Amino acid sequence: MSRSEKKDMLLKVAEQLFYEYGFRGVGLKQIIKEANVANMTLYNHFASKEKLVEEVLKQRENRYWSYLDSQITFDSDSPFIQAVEAHGCWLKKESYKGDMFLRAIADYAGADNEIENIARGHKIKLLNYFQKIAQIKDEKMEQDLAHQFTLLLEGATSMTTLVGAEKATAYSLEIARKLVEETD
Known part of the structure; x- marks a missing residue:
């Protein structure tokens, strides 16, 4: 998966999870796990x-x-x-x-x-x-x-x-x- 594809996947998964469970109900670890990317992938794209x-x-x-x-x-x-x-x-x-x-x-x-x-x-x-x-x-x-x-x-x-x-x-x-x- 390319860098931009990984970012798109993170955004897609994060949106789905935030919508289903709320912003406070979802942690970064859950997003990383469901997007199937490495921790650093998330932090390379988003500082927080x-x-x-x-x-x-x-x-x-x-x-x-x-x-x-x-x-x-x-x-x-x-x-x-x-x-x-x-x-x-x-x-x-x-x-x-x-x-x-x-x-x-x-x-x-x-x-x-x-x-x-x-x-x-x-x-x-x-x-x-x-x-x-x-x-x-x-x-x-x-x-x-x-x-x-x-x-x-x-x-x-x-x-x-x-x-x-x-x-x-x-x-x-x-x-x-x-x-x-x-x-x-």
């Missing part, structure tokens, strides 16, 4: 567990935005609905147990590191994303609409742990359609 967590969050965020962007046509009739549908698919595949970014905020709040900033930044980007859609669609009250859709997706993400991704998505789509109708 916090640096590994940062990279996992950045990688997950990049995948999320790439996925969302690939599913939305900004000049379509309803990019808002497309965003809710795409987010619902993401929940079903990637976030069926809740939001990794919210977990990071909870686990690392006030820890004076970059982890909380990355996680909070992800939430701010979601709001900015909906502001961009509202501006492109020339919506009245674009700030309100962006906040409403951000809250809608965050609520769907949280509800996934209670009712499952399919129901959370169905409920959020119902609300999204009403919001879009109000702005027409």
Whole structure:
């Protein structure tokens, strides 16, 4: 396995373990063992567990935005609905147990590191994303609409742990359609 393949394996295993057991519930030894790499391999790529967590969050965020962007046509009739549908698919595949970014905020709040900033930044980007859609669609009250859709997706993400991704998505789509109708 090449150096970059080993790093990719470490990131993949770390993300899976952090998602399943939480950031505090997983140690570096477990990641090293499940990634089947030497101790030094991990430390050659990441100076600390916090640096590994940062990279996992950045990688997950990049995948999320790439996925969302690939599913939305900004000049379509309803990019808002497309965003809710795409987010619902993401929940079903990637976030069926809740939001990794919210977990990071909870686990690392006030820890004076970059982890909380990355996680909070992800939430701010979601709001900015909906502001961009509202501006492109020339919506009245674009700030309100962006906040409403951000809250809608965050609520769907949280509800996934209670009712499952399919129901959370169905409920959020119902609300999204009403919001879009109000702005027409």
